[in-house]
Amino acid sequence: MKNYIKYLLAGIFFGIVLIKSEVVSWFRIQEMFRFDSFHMYGIIGLGVVVAMISIQVIKRKNIKDMEGNAITIPPKDPKQVTRYIVGGTLFGFGWALTGACPGPLFSLAGAGYSIMIVPILSALAGTWVYGKIRPSLPH
Amino acid sequence: MIEFLRQPWPWYVAGPLIGLIVPILLIAGGKLFGVSANLRHACAACVPGDIEFFKYDWKKSGKWNLVFVAGTILGGFIGGWLLSNPDPINISAQTITELKALGISDFSGMLPSDVFNWENVASTQGIILMIVGGFLVGFGARYAGGCTSGHAISGLADLQLASLLAVMGFFAGGLFITYIIYPFIF
Numbered sequence: 001m002k003n004y005i006k007y008l009l010a011g012i013f014f015g016i017v018l019i020k021s022e023v024v025s026w027f028r029i030q031e032m033f034r035f036d037s038f039h040m041y042g043i044i045g046l047g048v049v050v051a052m053i054s055i056q057v058i059k060r061k062n063i064k065d066m067e068g069n070a071i072t073i074p075p076k077d078p079k080q081v082t083r084y085i086v087g088g089t090l091f092g093f094g095w096a097l098t099g100a101c102p103g104p105l106f107s108l109a110g111a112g113y114s115i116m117i118v119p120i121l122s123a124l125a126g127t128w129v130y131g132k133i134r135p136s137l138p139h
Numbered sequence: 140m141i142e143f144l145r146q147p148w149p150w151y152v153a154g155p156l157i158g159l160i161v162p163i164l165l166i167a168g169g170k171l172f173g174v175s176a177n178l179r180h181a182c183a184a185c186v187p188g189d190i191e192f193f194k195y196d197w198k199k200s201g202k203w204n205l206v207f208v209a210g211t212i213l214g215g216f217i218g219g220w221l222l223s224n225p226d227p228i229n230i231s232a233q234t235i236t237e238l239k240a241l242g243i244s245d246f247s248g249m250l251p252s253d254v255f256n257w258e259n260v261a262s263t264q265g266i267i268l269m270i271v272g273g274f275l276v277g278f279g280a281r282y283a284g285g286c287t288s289g290h291a292i293s294g295l296a297d298l299q300l301a302s303l304l305a306v307m308g309f310f311a312g313g314l315f316i317t318y319i320i321y322p323f324i325f
Contacts, residue, residue: 003168004202004203004206006167006168007164007167007168007170007203007204007206007207007210008206008207008209008210008213009210010160010163010164010167010207010210011206011207011208011209011210011211011212011213011214012210012211012213012214012217013156013160013163013210013214014157014160014207014210014211014214015210015211015212015213015214015215015216015217015218016214016215016217016218016222017148017153017156017157017214017218018157018211018214018215018218019214019215019218019219019222019223019249020144020147020148020153020218020222020224021147021148021150021152021153021154021156021157022147022228022249023153023157024215024249025228025249025250026249026250026251026255027228027230027234027238027246027249027251028228028230029313030234030238030317031230031231031234033310033313033314033316033317034233034234034237034317036230036231036233036234036237037230037231037234038150039150040150042150042151042154043150043153043154043157044154044287044291044292045154046150046151046154046155046158047154047155047157047158047292047296048158048291048292048295048296049154049158049296050154050155050157050158050159050161051158051159051160051161051162051172051292051293051296052295052296052297052298054158054159054161054162054165054296055161055162055165055296055297057162058162058165058166063166065165065166065167065168065169066166066167066168067168067169069169070169071165071166071169072169073165073171073297074171075297075299076284076285076294076299076301076302077301078299078300078301078304080301081304083282083283083284084283084284084301084302084304084305084308085304085305085307085308086282086283086308087279087280087281087282087283087284087305087308088279088283088290088304088305088306088307088308088309088311088312089279089308089309089311089312089315090275090278090279090282090283090308090312091275091276091278091279091280091282091283091286091305091308091309091312092279092308092309092310092311092312092313092314092315092316093272093275093279093312093313093315093316094271094272094273094274094275094276094277094278094279094312095276095287095309095312095313096272096312096313096314096315096316096317096321097267097268097271097272097275097316097320098268098269098272098273098276099250100276101174101175101276101280101286101287101288102174102175102177102178102276102280102286102287102288103174103211103286103287103288105273105276106174106208106211106212106215107211107212107214107215107218107219108215108219108249108250109212109215110211110212110213110214110215110216110219111215111216111218111219111220111223111249112216112219112220113219113248113249113250113255114257115250115255115256115257115260115269118260118269118270118273119269119270119272119273119276120273121273122269122270122271122272122273122274122276122277123175123178123273123274123276123277123280124178124181124182124277125273125274125277126178126273126274126275126276126277126278126279126281127175127178127179127181127182127277127278127280127281128182128186128188128190128193128277129274129278130192130277130278130281130282131179131182131188131190131191131192131193131281132188132190132192134191134192135191137282
């Protein structure tokens, strides 16, 4: 269990940032989809830039992880176009309806918005149904 | 110090902090940042049925991530209780006008409490927003192979074309709901 404390701490850090940046706010998500504020675009944009620079540094300097293993990022298969477009659009429907993506759903539940248990359970059901009908879906 | 932390954090502080989660997890143990995979791990752990998609060693591949999400819940508690900002969120006036026109009146919390409450779960509006919405978050994230963290942050940062397609889908879907569907459910 000792090896997992670092992931717990990283998760705590993430949860606090999600709340304090107001990324968890249903209102902020509406503001984003209505193009009324730069707030969400600034957060996602700068997040991508910082992560991109970090990944480049890790790759070029061949930095190893704390367990001494080489760091590799498995590439996603870009030939599967359907799953990204159709799956992405369905996810976008859910994102705008609940006003939250998975990280914020959990962070909001922790912040005391107990009603978020409902979309979390529904998201588990959605994941399960996807697993069930996966063989018959086009990817 | 506490007073300082209680204020909302601006986008140019929060954005880089979220971006840093990616190298933190890579260096901690070669893990790739992505929250929605936990929904799959939870299914694999609790209700795998006899489904191929849930037959894998979730402890080996997913335990770290379930611990991470437990931390996210705890972080939500710390951010939302101990460091909570007492003032309403400073949303743009244009968004407030448009949401008021839809009938939303309570702007005090993170969610409109006149819509997202336990009494409203079984109404048509509540079913569409919370139950159908949550279902699509879970279904869509797994179909697309990731959510906002996995595709929009990790995937774009690693220059994955697949993630760009997925993010375009996220926005197409979100805009469709916001502009076409919202007027019917509010």
